[in-house]
Amino acid sequence: MSDPRIIRLEQTIRERAASGASDSYVASLFSKGREKIAQKVGEEATETVIAAVTGNGEQLTSEAADLVFHLLVLLAEAGQSFDDVLDKLAQREGMSGLDEKASRREP
Numbered sequence: 001m002s003d004p005r006i007i008r009l010e011q012t013i014r015e016r017a018a019s020g021a022s023d024s025y026v027a028s029l030f031s032k033g034r035e036k037i038a039q040k041v042g043e044e045a046t047e048t049v050i051a052a053v054t055g056n057g058e059q060l061t062s063e064a065a066d067l068v069f070h071l072l073v074l075l076a077e078a079g080q081s082f083d084d085v086l087d088k089l090a091q092r093e094g095m096s097g098l099d100e101k102a103s104r105r106e107p
């Protein structure tokens with residue numbers, strides 16, 4: 001089960017996406033589509049990497065927050081949730097590295 005703060009943010013993301021409000025960043029991302037949202041995740045990932053290498057802890061935390069936020073938007077647009085990600089990670093617990101690599105190759 002996700003942290004309540006993640007659950008609340010996911011709920012807000014779904015509500016803002018459904019609202020289509022002109023002042024909503026989430027709604028604007030949804031209107032641009034999955035490709036644009038995925039692009040933003042890539043940009044935020046790059047900014048997180050740069051902050052990790054050249055920045056301080058506060059800058060890394062800030063960029064990581066942008067990354068997680070955009071990942072939650074991407075998951076929501078695809079009808080998935082962070083709980084689904086946690087379930088996937090839990091499935092991998094106890095699997096050996098080899099077993100896990102094999103399971104990822106299955107169709």
Ligand SMILES: N=c1c2ncn([C@@H]3O[C@H](COP(=O)(O)OP(=O)(O)OP(=O)(O)O)[C@@H](O)[C@H]3O)c2ncn1[C@@H]1O[C@H](COP(=O)(O)O)[C@@H](O)[C@H]1O
Pocket residue numbers: 009012013016023024025026027040065066069
């Ligand atoms: N957590 C966030 C959050 N984190 C980051 N951001 C936005 O993500 C954007 C990232 O900055 P960038 O400079 O990379 O992007 P940009 O230049 O603004 O946009 P592009 O033109 O590059 O696409 C900024 O506009 C931030 O405001 C967020 N926007 C919204 N939320 C949450 O989502 C909720 C709903 O937001 P609205 O949809 O705007 O109501 C808010 O209440 C917040 O809780």
